[in-house]
Amino acid sequence: MLFLQLLADGLISGMAVGVVAISFSLVYATTRVFHVAHAGLYTLGGYIAWYATERGLALGLACVLAMAGAAAVGGLIQQQLYARLERSKASPLVMLIASLGALAILQNLIAIAFTPNILSFSNSWRLETFAIGPVTLSYAQIVLAIACLIAFFWLLWFTQTTRHGRRIRAVASNPLLAEITRLRPATVSIQVMMIASGLVAIPGVLVGLDQAMQPYTGTLVLLTATIAMIAGGIGSLTGAFIVSIVLSVLQTLSLAVMSGRWAIAATFGLFIVFILIKPEGLFRKR
Amino acid sequence: MNFWLSYIIVAEIFSIAALSTNLLVGVIGIFSVSQAAIMGVGAYTVALLTLGHVLPFAAALVLAALICSVLNILLALPSLRVAGDYFVVTSFGSQLVATALFINWSSLTGGASGLTAIPSAEVFGFPLDESSQFLLLSTILLAATSMSYWLLMRSPFGRTIDAIRQDEVSVVAAGKDVLRAKLSVSAVSGAYAGVAGGLYAAYFSFIDPTAFDINVSILILTMLVVGGARTLLGSIMGPFLLWALPQLLNQIDIPSTAVGPLRQLIFGILLVAFMLFRPQGIAGRRLG
Amino acid sequence: MIAPYLAVDAVSKRFGGLQALNDCSFTVERRKTTCLVGPNGAGKTTVFNVITGFIPPDGGTITFNGRPLNCLTPRNIVQGGIARTFQNLRLFEEMTALDNVIVYLSGDEATGPLAALARPFHVNNELKRKRARALAHLETVGLAHKADEVPKNLSYGQQKLLCIARILATEADVLLLDEPTSGLSQGALSAMVDMIHKLKEQGHTLLIVEHNTRMVQRIADEIIFLHQGHCLAQGAPGIILKDPKLTEIYFGGTV
Numbered sequence: 001m002l003f004l005q006l007l008a009d010g011l012i013s014g015m016a017v018g019v020v021a022i023s024f025s026l027v028y029a030t031t032r033v034f035h036v037a038h039a040g041l042y043t044l045g046g047y048i049a050w051y052a053t054e055r056g057l058a059l060g061l062a063c064v065l066a067m068a069g070a071a072a073v074g075g076l077i078q079q080q081l082y083a084r085l086e087r088s089k090a091s092p093l094v095m096l097i098a099s100l101g102a103l104a105i106l107q108n109l110i111a112i113a114f115t116p117n118i119l120s121f122s123n124s125w126r127l128e129t130f131a132i133g134p135v136t137l138s139y140a141q142i143v144l145a146i147a148c149l150i151a152f153f154w155l156l157w158f159t160q161t162t163r164h165g166r167r168i169r170a171v172a173s174n175p176l177l178a179e180i181t182r183l184r185p186a187t188v189s190i191q192v193m194m195i196a197s198g199l200v201a202i203p204g205v206l207v208g209l210d211q212a213m214q215p216y217t218g219t220l221v222l223l224t225a226t227i228a229m230i231a232g233g234i235g236s237l238t239g240a241f242i243v244s245i246v247l248s249v250l251q252t253l254s255l256a257v258m259s260g261r262w263a264i265a266a267t268f269g270l271f272i273v274f275i276l277i278k279p280e281g282l283f284r285k286r
Numbered sequence: 287m288n289f290w291l292s293y294i295i296v297a298e299i300f301s302i303a304a305l306s307t308n309l310l311v312g313v314i315g316i317f318s319v320s321q322a323a324i325m326g327v328g329a330y331t332v333a334l335l336t337l338g339h340v341l342p343f344a345a346a347l348v349l350a351a352l353i354c355s356v357l358n359i360l361l362a363l364p365s366l367r368v369a370g371d372y373f374v375v376t377s378f379g380s381q382l383v384a385t386a387l388f389i390n391w392s393s394l395t396g397g398a399s400g401l402t403a404i405p406s407a408e409v410f411g412f413p414l415d416e417s418s419q420f421l422l423l424s425t426i427l428l429a430a431t432s433m434s435y436w437l438l439m440r441s442p443f444g445r446t447i448d449a450i451r452q453d454e455v456s457v458v459a460a461g462k463d464v465l466r467a468k469l470s471v472s473a474v475s476g477a478y479a480g481v482a483g484g485l486y487a488a489y490f491s492f493i494d495p496t497a498f499d500i501n502v503s504i505l506i507l508t509m510l511v512v513g514g515a516r517t518l519l520g521s522i523m524g525p526f527l528l529w530a531l532p533q534l535l536n537q538i539d540i541p542s543t544a545v546g547p548l549r550q551l552i553f554g555i556l557l558v559a560f561m562l563f564r565p566q567g568i569a570g571r572r573l574g
Numbered sequence: 575m576i577a578p579y580l581a582v583d584a585v586s587k588r589f590g591g592l593q594a595l596n597d598c599s600f601t602v603e604r605r606k607t608t609c610l611v612g613p614n615g616a617g618k619t620t621v622f623n624v625i626t627g628f629i630p631p632d633g634g635t636i637t638f639n640g641r642p643l644n645c646l647t648p649r650n651i652v653q654g655g656i657a658r659t660f661q662n663l664r665l666f667e668e669m670t671a672l673d674n675v676i677v678y679l680s681g682d683e684a685t686g687p688l689a690a691l692a693r694p695f696h697v698n699n700e701l702k703r704k705r706a707r708a709l710a711h712l713e714t715v716g717l718a719h720k721a722d723e724v725p726k727n728l729s730y731g732q733q734k735l736l737c738i739a740r741i742l743a744t745e746a747d748v749l750l751l752d753e754p755t756s757g758l759s760q761g762a763l764s765a766m767v768d769m770i771h772k773l774k775e776q777g778h779t780l781l782i783v784e785h786n787t788r789m790v791q792r793i794a795d796e797i798i799f800l801h802q803g804h805c806l807a808q809g810a811p812g813i814i815l816k817d818p819k820l821t822e823i824y825f826g827g828t829v
Contacts, residue, residue, distance in 0.1 A: 101555070108548070112551065437694050459664070
């Protein structure tokens with residue numbers, strides 16, 4: 001049945017958006033920077049993996065390489081760009097513009113190196129499908145779903161339970177106090193960026209595996225992710241993840257009634273309605 | 287000769303767009319990547335009205351300015367009432383949605399192929415077919431826009447909006463309606479962008495969705511950053527300097543798929559470099 | 575019995591785990607200078623924020639001239655006649671002292687871009703009038719000669735006087751001063767005390783957060799003692815400052 005198929009597709013793509021949302025949320029909560037360059041790291045991860053698999057590397061290793069590469073670049077951006085700007089007391093506007101510049105650099109370097117055309121992974125198994133009743137899923141989709149769920153629960157565990165994670169949360173909730181105590185927010189920020197960048201590479205690779213790669217699609221994904229983060233309540237990882245899935249499901253279901261090209265308009269319209277009604281988010285975490 | 291005329295005309299059109307962005311980003315201090323989208327609405331409005339012979343150019347331009355003005359207010363309204371970063375999402379969203387609309391609403395916008403054979407600008411029934419004639423129009427409109435910007439900033443209202451950027455809480459404590467001030471500025475900014483778009487449509491006689499996508503918004507933002515915020519000189523210098531870039535790139539021998547990305551890459555580098563080392567641009571004041 | 579001019583009635587406010595204001599009640603009499611004293615963290619600045627509409631209270635009411643202020647925006651409250659200064663000044667650093675005052679001037683006639691664009695000459699006159707009014711306020715605080723200086727070129731004492739000039743510009747009757755004398759050297763301190771006396775003479779109602787008890791004795795007609803978000807006592811300076819229990823709380827000793 002079409003409805004169930006669309007529901008399943010939306011659920012899975014929603015998990016991908018969810019990982020983008022929670023990783024973005026982690027950076028935003030800790031560094032207070034609206035790190036739009038995150039979309040570039042999503043794309044970078046995908047292309048690193050593609051390049052590696054084209055060279056014959058197994059997908060699993062390519063994914064790890066992608067995560068490492070994205071983490072490295074993310075850490076670099078934090079250390080060389082955001083940290084410097086913060087030291088010179090730059091306003092949030094300046095940080096945003098710098099982040100936008102970094103996004104443009106990332107996306108367009110990729111477009112120059114790999115051309116702006118659509119690229120596909122050549123792993124033969126990625127298109128093979130698997131039927132569960134009326135629903136057909138590709139192997140790539142299944143891998144994507146599993147990986148994203150693991151990423152979500154891992155981040156939840158990491159931030160709630162581990163000492164390191166709680167340290168990050170402490171810095172996030174009171175950076176000034178963290179400065180005075182021995183939490184070293186500057187180092188924590190770099191670590192956070194590396195973790196978030198590594199995480200966002202996962203959907204970057206696996207969505208690319210399932211569908212295709214293009215240098216500029218990250219922006220749209222990030223938009224949906226940030227809408228989900230805000231609607232889910234800034235500070236709530238679970239909220240962001242769940243709303244990501246809800247939004248994706250709605251977007252995919254809307255394919256039944258209107259052309260997919262209007263999906264973003266519908267999501268954005270929902271966002272506007274949402275901030276008019278309940279701007280503090282659905283899952284407030286105060 | 288025609289090359290230089292064309293260069294100056296386009297630089298002037300982008301100067302008007304840069305002034306529009308200057309009001310939001312430079313004066314009030316709100317992030318914006320949707321300037322091209324609003325400019326696009328202005329362009330499509332003028333194009334459709336003059337193509338359909340519904341209105342003469344001048345009236346179409348005024349209507350475009352009004353529509354863009356209202357549009358900017360509507361877009362600003364929901365997210366200005368909440369905390370600042372929501373506006374970033376709204377700005378990205380409106381730009382991306384606008385591009386989607388320009389591409390997909392083909393019955394209105396001509397879809398991805400755009401609109402062609404847009405009539406040339408016409409003033410008092412006199413068509414401006416020559417570039418030299420159009421130059422007069424674009425220069426007059428840039429002068430008018432600059433004048434209005436100057437008048438705005440030297441008025442008491444101008445001081446209020448400048449103060450909003452410096453310390454919004456303090457302006458609230460002064461008993462001023464900060465929301466209304468921000469919306470007013472959004473309106474003026476929209477009007478400027480609409481004029482720029484209308485001029486663009488009349489000059490090029492052809493518009494398509496790629497003329498007003500996020501890359502163009504980034505171009506305009508870079509023009510402002512490089513030229514410098516909060517000054518007239520900066521808003522004009524930036525476009526005149528940066529419009530050279532695409533022209534130069536066209537001379538170099540690189541594959542056609544790399545031209546666009548290379549251009550955007552340079553803009554990205556410029557944005558990062560100026561934010562790190564010279565946030566006031568060449569002839570402006572420090573951003574933020 | 576006439577209703578009190580400004581009344582805070584059973585106001586409470588909680589921030590996360592901290593109860594900043596706890597059933598706080600006091601009144602402020604017209605044309606009098608009332609000082610809010612109390613140890614750090616007693617909730618003094620929170621009281622200011624609640625009265626001026628920057629923070630909504632969790633419970634209780636604030637009444638001014640009989641009208642409740644609870645649901646009003648800060649803007650309405652300023653226009654209604656209550657203005658405040660900030661502990662961290664919040665001056666506009668990129669503007670001259672004169673422009674700082676101009677922004678605070680009451681009256682919104684001919685503001686707005688439409689007016690600026692459509693009636694440039696009218697706006698020009700408007701600007702001249704506002705400059706004159708602003709200059710007058712600067713003269714009142716003794717800063718007329720510094721009208722074209724930006725805040726960083728003023729001494730700390732002068733910056734604080736500039737804050738006073740700004741709230742005078744709002745033409746509010748009730749002035750809430752948040753620690754006007756803190757951080758001031760001897761000379762600047764005297765200038766500020768003289769300024770406060772001047773404000774009293776002009777008939778303003780003053781509510782001042784003040785730590786310096788000698789200052790309080792010089793300027794206060796009435797004292798409100800705040801502790802842990804609750805008003806413990808309200809009365810004449812002579813009585814409150816000599817109350818041994820209160821000084822115990824405030825100093826752990828004598829005045």
